[in-house]
Every structure is written in C-alpha cells, then in structure tokens.
Amino acid sequence: MKLSIVIPTYNNLKYLKFTIDSLINNSKYDHEIILHINEGTDGTLEYAQQNKIKFSFSNQNLGLCRSVNLATKKITTDFVLYSHDDMFFCYHWDEYLKNEILKYQDNMFYLTGTNVSINKGLLNYDCGSSPENFNEHKFNDFCKNDNSQDLQGSHWAPHLIHKDLWLRIGGFSEEFNPGDGSDPDLCMKLWNNDVRIFKTISKFKVYHFSSITTRKSKIKLNNGTKTFLLKYGFNPRFFRKYYLRGDNKKIFDGKLKDPSYTLLMFLELIINKIKYYYFSFFK
16 A cells, blocks of 8 residues: 655754654555655755655745645655654554555545654653654554554544545645644535544554744744634634544544534534624724
8 A cells, every 4th residue: 555645844854854764664565755845955955856755846935735735746646644744653654544444435534643742742752852862662662552542533644635535625725824724624624525534543653743843943823723713614623622523532433423503512603703703804
C-alpha cells in the first residue's frame, strides 16, 4: 500500500529531516514524500534536490493551506496523508493504517494518527523537546505498552483521506491561511460531502514537537474561529462538540449520525448566530 505523504515546510530543516528519517526507517511500505518548500533558505531546497524528494516551491511563505494544495498536485497514489514537518512516526505506522483502510468498502472516511507530546498532545508523554534530546527507545516502549483505544471525532494531523475526496472538496480552504481553523474546516467540508467516519487510530502514533515553525518564525496567525463562524454560522468548537462528538476523547463507536437537537445545543447555536451577525455587521 503506497501513500502520498504531503509535508509543508518553512525553513525548518532540522525537524524536517527528523520527520523524513522516521518515515524512511519506520514505514513497512514504500511511499512517496512530497514537500512544499517555503523559501528554503536554510538548506531545505538543496536537501530535497540531493535526496530526490519531490517538492513544489515558493520563494516566500505561502501559508499552510496554499502550500499543501500545491504539493498535492504532484501526488500519484490513491491516498493523501498530510503531516506537519515536526513529527516522528512510530514503527510500522502504515501497517496500522492499511489494516484500518481494508475494513471499509468505500473511501468515505477520515483517519488520523494519535499525537503524543510533552503537554499538548492527545496523549501527554515526555520523550524529548527536540531531535537532539528525543528518546526514541522511550517512545517505542510507550507505543508498545499503551492501551489507548481508537477515538471518535478526529480533526487533526497527521490525517489521511482518499484522493477523490480531497479533489471533491478542493483540498484546504485558502481563506484559512496561514492555517488556523483549516483542519475543522476540512472536516466540515467532508461532513457536507457525507463522510461520517472521523476516526483516530490509537496504534498509529506520532511524537509531535508542536508548531515549531510557527513559534520559531513568529508567523502571525489568522483568526480561524471567526472565519469558520462566518462561513458556517457556528464556530469550530460547536462543530467538534455536536457533529464530530470528539471533544471529550469519546471511544470510537462507528459512523457518526447527524446532530440531535437538545435545549443546550439550541442555546449554544443561538449564541453562535448572535456572534455571526455581529461579525457580519462589523467585519
């Protein structure tokens, strides 16, 4: 099973190498890796060329959404796996994904890995704060012994969807550049195209060093919550809570159903509508 692994990067070569090395060393199957290189003035461009890694390129930072959309134009497989450039992939992560994909008779699913991090992950476990002090043995032991279950309502990277779905929804919405709110927006577009499986695979783990590029380069983030609200009439938190049911680490229990209106949901929707009209008037 071959995947197209798409990674946008912005002058983050040290972490990018670490991510790619983990993909090369820990994958059971061969995959194509496709980068979008923003600027690449730290040697990223030369690294990709020397190692014959496919890439798209811009001489300025285009933001996450535009970067991923450009890179995905180069894919040659049936599945798109989007990853950050500061993630370490667990041993045989792709075998867990393959076993999951084979369960379905169609391609109407959105699958994600389980993020492990020092303090901002789906699972919090300290294996290091940088490639220099990362303890791979400790991470492998954690992956081997952790008994977490698959979760409902995933909406984060690394995520996998079928190429046909990606093209149908138009990839990432570029009004969310440089990236805040882009993941829930992608999931909302999938929902509107009848996808009802949003699943976190517990055994497919990545160690995430968490937004290294954003912190290091001081990128000014967009207001993704406001953009999402104006686009759909409610904010990402409302979508996660009532559509994806993924806010409280709910165990996966099959396809999601359309939301059933409750008094609390109705009240929260009214609050969202008030904010919607406020932002629409004063934007």
